[in-house]
Amino acid sequence: MVHFHGGGWRVGARSSLGPTIEALGLSPIQRLVDAGFVVASADYRLSSVANYPAQLLDAKAAVRWLRAHAADYQVDPDRIYAWGDSAGGHLASLVGLTTGSNKYRGQRGDAAEWAGISDRVAAVAAWYPPTDLLRMGEQRLPNAVANADDPGSREALLLGAQPAEAPDKSAAASPLTYAGSHAPPFLLVHGTSDRYVPPSQSTSLAAALKAEGGDVELLLIEGADHMWQLPGQDIAAAVQATEATVDFFNRQARKSLTSG
Numbered sequence: 001m002v003h004f005h006g007g008g009w010r011v012g013a014r015s016s017l018g019p020t021i022e023a024l025g026l027s028p029i030q031r032l033v034d035a036g037f038v039v040a041s042a043d044y045r046l047s048s049v050a051n052y053p054a055q056l057l058d059a060k061a062a063v064r065w066l067r068a069h070a071a072d073y074q075v076d077p078d079r080i081y082a083w084g085d086s087a088g089g090h091l092a093s094l095v096g097l098t099t100g101s102n103k104y105r106g107q108r109g110d111a112a113e114w115a116g117i118s119d120r121v122a123a124v125a126a127w128y129p130p131t132d133l134l135r136m137g138e139q140r141l142p143n144a145v146a147n148a149d150d151p152g153s154r155e156a157l158l159l160g161a162q163p164a165e166a167p168d169k170s171a172a173a174s175p176l177t178y179a180g181s182h183a184p185p186f187l188l189v190h191g192t193s194d195r196y197v198p199p200s201q202s203t204s205l206a207a208a209l210k211a212e213g214g215d216v217e218l219l220l221i222e223g224a225d226h227m228w229q230l231p232g233q234d235i236a237a238a239v240q241a242t243e244a245t246v247d248f249f250n251r252q253a254r255k256s257l258t259s260g
Contacts, residue, residue: 001032001249002062002095002121003041006086006227008154009055010048014041017085020227024235028242032083035246037253038075040066044091051160052173056104059091060119068117079253082121083245086197086226087154089129090175093205096124096186097178123252125187125245128197128226130155131205133163134170139198146196179208185215187248189241191224219244 005012017028029039042062045054063080070077084092098104099120130136130148137149148155148163155170156162163170171177186209190202199220206218221237224230228238 001037001039001081001083002059002066002092003029003039004044004059004062004082004084004088004091005041006084006088007046009052009087009090009158010046010154012046012087014043020229021085021238024228024233024238026235026238026242028238028245031242031246032249035250037081037249038073040073047154047157052158052169053104055087055091055158056094056098059095060098060104063095063119063121064117079122080120081123081125081249081252083125083127083249084129085127086129089126090131092121092124093126093129093131093175093186094173094178095119096121096184097175097180097182099182099184121184123185123187123249125189125248126202127241127245128190128194128199129175129188129201129205130197131201132174132176133159134167134174135204136198136201137163139200141193141195141198144195144198176205176208179205179212179214181212181214183209183212183214183216185217185248185252187217187219187245189219189221189244191221191226191228191237193223194226196226217248 005014032039044058067077082092082095133155137147140147159166159169188202188206190199192199206216209216224237228241230237
């Protein structure tokens with residue numbers, strides 16, 4: 001499992017799923033480890049350092065690195081999965097949908113030695129991911145506290161331009177653009193009350209993948225805000241999302257063994 005952290009592409013680090021989830025006293029990464037998965041959580045260049053596609057190039061490099069070192073960590077190179085939350089869910093989705101793309105074969109530092117190794121992932125789980133940067137603003141909930149169309153928004157910082165003023169850049173950075181029959185199995189999990197990333201971002205990608213005959217599961221958690229926040233520090237949404245993710249990857253792992 002390669003995990004990509006959230007933080008609006010501006011902040012965050014591989015060591016954490018963010019203070020909100022940590023405050024709930026949960027560790028989804030540990031839950032996956034307990035279920036038998038090796039979890040490699042990867043950093044990537046933030047938008048203060050570089051604009052897109054640097055983040056995707058780093059995410060793909062992480063997958064290649066893990067595959068190149070699979071024997072060192074007793075990892076099955078045919079069963080490497082991508083999982084991410086928020087901005088990390090965006091990157092996990094892009095990794096799954098742009099496998100093998102010549103457009104994203106950039107190299108970074110010592111990555112050259114394994115640039116020829118596949119960046120393929122066998123399945124993707126994305127929690128509340130941005131998937132269509134051009135439409136995020138119009139899809140926001142009435143009580144939204146973040147608007148992709150605002151000057152200096154997270155999305156604008158990622159692109160280096162306002163999404164509406166750079167539709168080509170917005171499309172290139174949107175997982176929805178790459179939805180097709182080539183997609184690996186997907187699990188999309190989103191709260192219906194997400195004030196940061198509209199739930200329509202997940203429903204739109206799920207519909208596009210399904211229209212292409214893709215294997216996609218969509219879980220909408222009623223009343224949950226971004227980072228699984230519920231009134232009174234209720235952990236129910238976070239537990240539901242975590243258990244659904246573990247179940248999804250367990251099923252994918254078993255399916256791979258059976259088909260192999």
